[in-house]
Amino acid sequence: MNLSRLFLESRVEKTSAWLKGLWVMLILLLAGILTTGVMGGSAGVSQGGWASVWKYRDVFWQGWLLTILISLLSLAASSLIGLGAALARRSRILPLRSTALLYVEVVRGTPLLAQILFLFYVVANGVGLQDRIVAGVLILSLFSGAYLAEMIRAGIEAIPSTQLESARAIGFTELQTYRYVIAPQALRQILPPLAGQFASLIKDSSLLSIIGIGEFTLAAQQVNSATYRTLESYLPLAVGYLALTLPISLISKMLERHLCYET
Amino acid sequence: MKLEALGITKSFGQGNLRRNVLDDLTLNVDFPHVLALLGPSGGGKSTLLRVIAGLERPDDGLILLNGTPVPFTDKSEATLRDYRRSLGVVFQAFNLFPHLTALQNISLPLTAVHGLTEDAAKERALGVMDRLGLADHREKLPGQLSGGQRQRVAIARALAVKPRFLLFDEPTSALDPEMTSEVLTLIAELRKEGTPMLLVTHEMGFARKIADQVAFLGEGRVLEQEPAGEFFSNPRSLEAQRFLAKVLAY
Numbered sequence: 001m002n003l004s005r006l007f008l009e010s011r012v013e014k015t016s017a018w019l020k021g022l023w024v025m026l027i028l029l030l031a032g033i034l035t036t037g038v039m040g041g042s043a044g045v046s047q048g049g050w051a052s053v054w055k056y057r058d059v060f061w062q063g064w065l066l067t068i069l070i071s072l073l074s075l076a077a078s079s080l081i082g083l084g085a086a087l088a089r090r091s092r093i094l095p096l097r098s099t100a101l102l103y104v105e106v107v108r109g110t111p112l113l114a115q116i117l118f119l120f121y122v123v124a125n126g127v128g129l130q131d132r133i134v135a136g137v138l139i140l141s142l143f144s145g146a147y148l149a150e151m152i153r154a155g156i157e158a159i160p161s162t163q164l165e166s167a168r169a170i171g172f173t174e175l176q177t178y179r180y181v182i183a184p185q186a187l188r189q190i191l192p193p194l195a196g197q198f199a200s201l202i203k204d205s206s207l208l209s210i211i212g213i214g215e216f217t218l219a220a221q222q223v224n225s226a227t228y229r230t231l232e233s234y235l236p237l238a239v240g241y242l243a244l245t246l247p248i249s250l251i252s253k254m255l256e257r258h259l260c261y262e263t
Numbered sequence: 264m265k266l267e268a269l270g271i272t273k274s275f276g277q278g279n280l281r282r283n284v285l286d287d288l289t290l291n292v293d294f295p296h297v298l299a300l301l302g303p304s305g306g307g308k309s310t311l312l313r314v315i316a317g318l319e320r321p322d323d324g325l326i327l328l329n330g331t332p333v334p335f336t337d338k339s340e341a342t343l344r345d346y347r348r349s350l351g352v353v354f355q356a357f358n359l360f361p362h363l364t365a366l367q368n369i370s371l372p373l374t375a376v377h378g379l380t381e382d383a384a385k386e387r388a389l390g391v392m393d394r395l396g397l398a399d400h401r402e403k404l405p406g407q408l409s410g411g412q413r414q415r416v417a418i419a420r421a422l423a424v425k426p427r428f429l430l431f432d433e434p435t436s437a438l439d440p441e442m443t444s445e446v447l448t449l450i451a452e453l454r455k456e457g458t459p460m461l462l463v464t465h466e467m468g469f470a471r472k473i474a475d476q477v478a479f480l481g482e483g484r485v486l487e488q489e490p491a492g493e494f495f496s497n498p499r500s501l502e503a504q505r506f507l508a509k510v511l512a513y
Contacts, residue, residue, distance in 0.1 A: 166358035168318060170372045170420075171348030180371060184362045261361055261404050 019250065030239065053232040056223040063219025064240050070137055070215060071202045071244070077141035078201065082148025089153050100149070107146035112207055115143055120211045136208040136215075144201045151193050155186035188259045195252030199245040206241070216240055264329060264428060264459040265293045266315070268485075271324035273310055284310045285321065286483030292476050296454050299474035299491065300463045303506055306480040308463045309432055315461060316430050317347040328427075348376055351421025351458075355433040357413045359405040365416045366392065366401040369423050377424055391419045395449060411442030415449055428459040435466060447473075467510050471495045479503045 088100035107115070116139055124135040159182055167177040209218035216237060224233035268290040274283045285307045292298060300308040313319045315326060317333060320343075326333040334342040359368050366388055373384035392398055395415050405413050414434060421429055431450065435443040447469050454460065454473055464470055470477065474491040479500065487500040498504045 162354065162356050162358045163360065165318065166354065166360070168344075169316060169347060169350075169352040169354075169358075171344050171376045172372075173344065176375055180375060181360060185360075188362065259362075261406055 019246075022246070026239075026242065030235075049227075049229045049232045052227045053223055053229050053236075056226065059219045059223055060216070060236055060240070063214060063216040066133075066214060067202070067205055067216040067240075068244065070133065070140065070205050070208065070213070073137045074140040074144060074201055074205065075198055077137065078144035078148055081141055081145030082152055085145060085149035086152035086156065089149065090156065104146045104149055107143055108150075112143050112204055113210065115139060116207055116211060132211060132213050136205075136211065136213045140201065140205055140208065143204065144197060147197055147200075148194070151190045151197065152186065155190035156182055158189050159185050188256075188261075191252055191256055191259065195248050199248050202244050202248075203241060264295075264298075265327075266298065266461075267291050267325075267327040268311070268315075269325040269327070271311070271314060271321045271326065273314060273319060273321045283483050285314070285324075288324070288480075288484050290478055290485045290488060292478060292488055294459065294476040296457075297460045297462055297474045297476075299470040299477045300461065300480060301467070301470060301477055301494075301506075302480035302486075303502075307483045308480050311480065312430055312432050312461060312463050316350060316352050317343050318352070348424070349427050351424060351426035351429045353414070353417050353421050353429065353431045353434050355436045357405070357410075357417045357437070359413055359417055359420070361405050364402050364404055365397060365408065368405070368416060369420045372420065372424055388419075388423055391423045392416075395419050395422075409442060410438045411445040414438065414442070414446045418446075418449060418453075422453070422458075426458065428461065429453070430461045432463050433465065434462075435464070465510075467495075467507070479506070481506075 085100045085103060088096045089104070091097050091100075116136075119139045119142070120132075120135055129135050163181055163185070164177065167181045172180065205215060206217035208215055209221065212218070214222075220233050220237040224230055227233065268288055271285050271288040272283060273285040274281050276282055284305075288307065288311065300311060302308050310319065314321050315328075315333070320335050326335070334346055337343070359365075360371070363371060366385070369388040369391060370381075370384040373379040373387060374381060379387065389398075389401070392401060395418065397412070397415055397419060400408060400412060400416070405416070408416065418429075418434075434450070435446050438446060443466070447466065450460070450462075451469075451473055462470065462474065471491055477487075477489055477491045477494040478485050479487040479494065479498075479502070481502045487494065487498065487503045489499070494503070495507070498507055
């Protein structure tokens with residue numbers, strides 16, 4: 001009864017029910033794996049599988065913090081890049097428009113992994129950029145910025161032309177039109193995909209492990225190669241990412257309700 | 264108010280599809296209160312109103328208001344924007360900002376464009392809302408208002424900037440009959456206050472009652488221009504006779 005309610009009402013209640021369900025499943029899964037892991041482990045190695053990984057908790061912690069740092073920096077930078085590219089794509093100046101289009105198409109048409117390898121080993125090395133973290137943030141921002149640009153552009157273009165006409169009739173300058181009319185309405189439109197993109201950004205940062213940035217995924221890999229405990233190394237990895245992405249979708253849902261209005 | 268249009272031409276479209284919506288239109292009219300622009304759909308009424316409102320630049324021609332030309336020849340957008348700021352335009356689809364309350368819709372142009380302080384803008388906006396019977400709707404979003412109420416808020420927004428004149432582009436076309444009368448009553452009341460009005464409408468009975476002068480447009484030209492009473496009782500042009508026979512048939 002309780003379980004069926006969880007599924008049936010999830011559509012009506014929208015946020016709370018499905019999120020609750022997700023948490024419940026997550027905790028059950030975690031608890032199940034934890035108990036079997038601990039029991040199975042305790043028989044073999046003296047301290048058990050979890051205990052041997054526990055010694056490396058600092059490695060996890062450092063990696064997780066670095067992932068947060070990289071994500072936050074990339075979030076800020078990619079927002080600026082995305083906004084700039086979206087405005088450039090709407091610009092009256094043709095070279096600006098075509099450059100932005102080229103950027104968006106190239107980035108969206110190639111895999112992130114290929115971009116990381118190319119930009120780091122070819123471009124960053126070429127210009128002498130040694131700092132891996134800075135390079136990683138830049139690569140991730142360029143990648144995410146292209147997707148954000150398209151979302152922002154779509155949000156701006158979804159605003160009815162009557163709104164812009166009204167703004168002109170009132171005598172708003174172009175800047176005022178963006179500030180008072182376009183930005184608040186576009187933001188409301190693109191909030192859900194925006195939150196999704198920011199969650200993607202966090203997850204995509206895991207690929208930076210390929211160029212030796214000691215973020216969360218690389219940390220887990222290191223713990224694994226030191227302990228040979230795959231489950232105990234990689235389960236915290238998954239949970240650690242979820243702990244970052246779930247709040248984002250929750251906050252997005254709250255904001256959506258807060259900004260809700262009828263057109 | 265004295266309105267002169269000299270050889271206004273405006274075309275839309277590309278290549279073979281290009282056609283003149285306003286075709287060397289000339290008009291010279293003096294009206295104390297209300298000028299109604301009437302005519303069949305596609306005749307150019309709304310385009311003429313949008314040109315007079317400074318929302319469209321004509322391809323050719325000149326508009327004079329009380330002898331002063333509308334600054335179309337100056338290519339800078341800022342001059343034309345200053346001109347637009349001196350007017351109030353009311354649209355068919357209300358065009359309120361959906362994310363702002365009724366009060367904010369009215370006060371935002373006052374603070375952002377007309378340099379009033381927040382307090383002064385709020386005071387003036389509230390004054391206009393009270394006068395237009397909108398006192399109960401201050402904090403509502405446009406989505407929470409009926410069509411008639413929305414249009415009254417839009418009129419309040421146009422009125423609050425103390426415009427030189429008001430332009431109405433089919434203000435009741437999107438409303439049902441009851442709300443139409445609600446808005447028309449308001450416009451009739453505004454007539455008494457002295458701000459000149461330019462009105463594009465399909466409400467013939469209303470135009471007859473409220474307008475001083477009528478300009479009848481067809482095929483991008485003014486086909487007839489007369490005092491409203493004469494136009495409705497005794498239209499001279501064949502097109503106006505046909506038009507009135509059709510719209511007044513039912």
